[in-house]
Amino acid sequence: MIKNLDAILSTNVKRMKRSAIRELLKLVNNPDIISFAGGLPAPESFPIEELRDIAVEVLEKDGTQVLQYGATEGDPLLREQLVKMYVEDGHDVTIDNLIITTASQQALDLIAKVFISPGDKVIVGLPSYLGGLSAFNSYGADMVGIPLDEKGMRADLLEQKLAELKKLNDLPKFIYIIPDFQNPAGITMPECRRKEILAIAHEYDILIIEDSPYRELRFEGEHQRTMYQLDGTEQVILLGTFSKIFAPGFRIGWVLGHPDVLDKIVVAKQATDLCTPPFTQRIAARYLEKGLLKENVKKIIKMYSAKKEIMMDALEANMPEGVTWTKSEGGLFTMMTLPEYIDTNELIKTAIKEENVAFVAGSSFFCDGSGTNTLRLNFSYATEEKNLEGVRRLANVIKKEINKHK
């Protein structure tokens, strides 16, 4: 082995850290721990029997095709099915507006690769999805955080920041937004805010990355049009995925966008993994073709909505004064805010050690390292019983911590 590995690492990798979430996912393997940490779908939500039948059908009918290399843009059948889905939902798109990626995380990586040179600014929410922050960081992005209010990213602060950056001739490459059931905050942007932000993006001529993994999972309230749809000029790049509504183990996502942008992403993808597995793509295509996705989404909504209610009731019943949390209309997460003197990076250690309960410390989601008194809870993965018991354990940890400061 060479003598000094660290000396030859790239500047890219020197910036990267192990993902706190991925490391925490390992805890899920300890059966004594109730983990609210991962953004994992419920195992009981997977349509195993249907997939078994379709896998057999795909291998028998399209075997030589799906075991071979496929197009970098993705399986044409799957692209067609997804386009059909978006058209039915009122989007003006064709197959030229859609490519497949190895789940959304690859889309984030490729977008970062296509747009970010070291030091380039990008706008993210305060807080925002950790996987997005990691991907942007790995190409040397200088992330500028804009705080959220109860309607999502604050348009006034965004405009103010862009005006400032424009003067410095340092406008961001894009604005990264998760408008529906935001991860980690569980906040959904109403149409008025979406339009405000689109107007600002047009004023400053900046792309918007609309990350939309949870949109289909709405339990209550009104379905919102996507920013892609509201914009209508393809200035928005929308990222979708099957990971939360079907099977994360298939690793299939997609990008909806202007063909010129997709062309650049495809060139980058060629050098990255040539193509997403054609086998799982074709299974997904047949699954959509048979109309099974819609049924599955209905089933999941019912399941997660019940789990969320139980968690909300349990939080209400168990949490001490001074603790608040967001009430999401869908998705997988709620975000809690504790008294300012509590650092959840420390609390997580106690929680695991003393009460066998896990969560993600909020500061991982804040590109500026703030949010140290926040944490994210996932309500989709654990059973209803464990959601209840886990909240009780968490309340114990928090109460003990508050008592220490009294």
Added chain:
Amino acid sequence: MIKNLDAILSTNVKRMKRSAIRELLKLVNNPDIISFAGGLPAPESFPIEELRDIAVEVLEKDGTQVLQYGATEGDPLLREQLVKMYVEDGHDVTIDNLIITTASQQALDLIAKVFISPGDKVIVGLPSYLGGLSAFNSYGADMVGIPLDEKGMRADLLEQKLAELKKLNDLPKFIYIIPDFQNPAGITMPECRRKEILAIAHEYDILIIEDSPYRELRFEGEHQRTMYQLDGTEQVILLGTFSKIFAPGFRIGWVLGHPDVLDKIVVAKQATDLCTPPFTQRIAARYLEKGLLKENVKKIIKMYSAKKEIMMDALEANMPEGVTWTKSEGGLFTMMTLPEYIDTNELIKTAIKEENVAFVAGSSFFCDGSGTNTLRLNFSYATEEKNLEGVRRLANVIKKEINKHK
């Protein structure tokens, strides 16, 4: 849409070009064209029935596990099976030496991301695998080509170049080598040359990337020990894949290496695609566990060996004087050298237009743009009849070109 997309592209993407091979793969869809272009396995080599049965078994037994997110390092069962395979082949490795990637192309991308900062030198063969060159280029590598002789990369020229770079304090990050049935040249490095190059790598303290997608496919001659094995100090990073011996549509590869190197690759992979699809990984693990891979490799060797013989005989019978080609002991490719006045970047256009036959122009494989009178032929994909007919067509194109210059 924003007004000037090109202005906001990263320096990374500005360097990238669409892969000539990926673009040419599209030709395969025209049934009139005989394509020797892609590095595609024969469709008749895929073990469809066995995979169908295993897919059913995996979904029934491990459904909730394989449809969920998996570990970034890969499915532990698959890693164990692969380690077993290498141990049986005389390698001193444990599970800590092996991680799974989304096929070898991702391994090349991640290695580039981990080691290459813009301007960093890397050593590649003249010629070398296009996908490797693309991956390194996409992170701004300054590629230094070392010519091959009939034993592979020339050790004398490598040493000379390293001595020169050392003086400039600009040693390369790694040496990229395909020792077995090299792509595109079809050359295999004998043990003496492997040892020479290892000695040089140790002298200069440089990592070796041993790309080994074809090694199992030996038709004749003696099985060579890997450079990883010969080295024994984990200074070599070996890349393996199922793409040529099982199913490229599964997109599964692996990296064998020092745990400290793997750790960096895993951190980079977390931000890139979180994990390779656990579903296809588990199918592959069961396939190995049942001992089916060995049988499949035997079947493929027989198939490709016959195809290669037919192509070699056809080349012998049809090619005009002044044309030579390599005689590979395995793998998928032969490389032809035409008279120097022929530019195969032009010839390919005539070949497709006038004779419905395709190949890859050789200069794509030369990082310095040389090799314009060479081309690569694949013999694994087309049927025996098409291999024969395709060589006849190619000979016609070349003869016409030579006659023009008489």
